[in-house]
Amino acid sequence: VQTDTRALQKGDLFFALKGPNFNGNLFAVQALAAGAAYAIIDEEIDSAFVDGIETVQTNGEKSSAHAPNGRLIVVPDVLTALQDLARHHRQQFTIPFIAITGSNGKTTSKELMATVLSSHFKTHTTVGNLNNHIGVPLTLLRTPLDAQMAVIEMGANHQKEIESYCRYTLPEA
Structure with missing residues (x-):
């Protein structure tokens, strides 16, 4: 479980927390691209933005293993x-x-x-x-x-x- 994309390890569950100076929802797709298994969010993410990185380059090959589709879990409140x-x-x-x-x-x-x-x-x-x-x-x-x-x-x-x-x-x- 991780709340900070800078400390994320492959397979972590990313919780997109919000604070007075940040909105973790804005980092959810980045977390998935970095290897998070799932991202827990409480705001819908612009589908064009998500579609823009559905596949990422890994070892010279495109991989759908990092596609965010189905890996964004929307909840009423991430902290809860x-x-x-x-x-x-x-x-x-x-x-x-x-x-x-x-x-x-x-x-x-x-x-x-x-x-x-x-x-x-x-x-x-x-x-x-x-x-x-x-x-x-x-x-x-x-x-x-x-x-x-x-x-x-x-x-x-x-x-x-x-x-x-x-x-x-x-x-x-």
């Missing part, structure tokens, strides 16, 4: 789709998921807890401080199937934000 997929992935696990929240010291507490737990369990944890509405679902989606524990950092900048993360993180503690 990302969070829903994260919840589905989370529900595949029976291991403990521990949420770390608070005003100060979240990242340090998360790192300390993960260090202690990893001495006895294969522990998955939030990378850095990716603790927002995008980072939390990405952390969940990157939980390996052989994980025995998960420590998830959750940050907030408005009321009820942690509550929304808990709806798809489903932490035990």
Whole structure:
């Protein structure tokens, strides 16, 4: 799963998120051309633009393997789709998921807890401080199937934000 075309690897699922300064929908076709298996979008893309790169040059041959047709999945809201997929992935696990929240010291507490737990369990944890509405679902989606524990950092900048993360993180503690 990827939200940034610059970090995309072949076979990734690209989520075309929007922000105040960017619109991921504009990069969906580029993501497919770069090897994304599918692009999740919430705006229709101009068919002339899509048709313009239906086939791309690979190793000197035209390949329809990169054709966007059928590989653009339109959803009402890309962020909600990302969070829903994260919840589905989370529900595949029976291991403990521990949420770390608070005003100060979240990242340090998360790192300390993960260090202690990893001495006895294969522990998955939030990378850095990716603790927002995008980072939390990405952390969940990157939980390996052989994980025995998960420590998830959750940050907030408005009321009820942690509550929304808990709806798809489903932490035990």
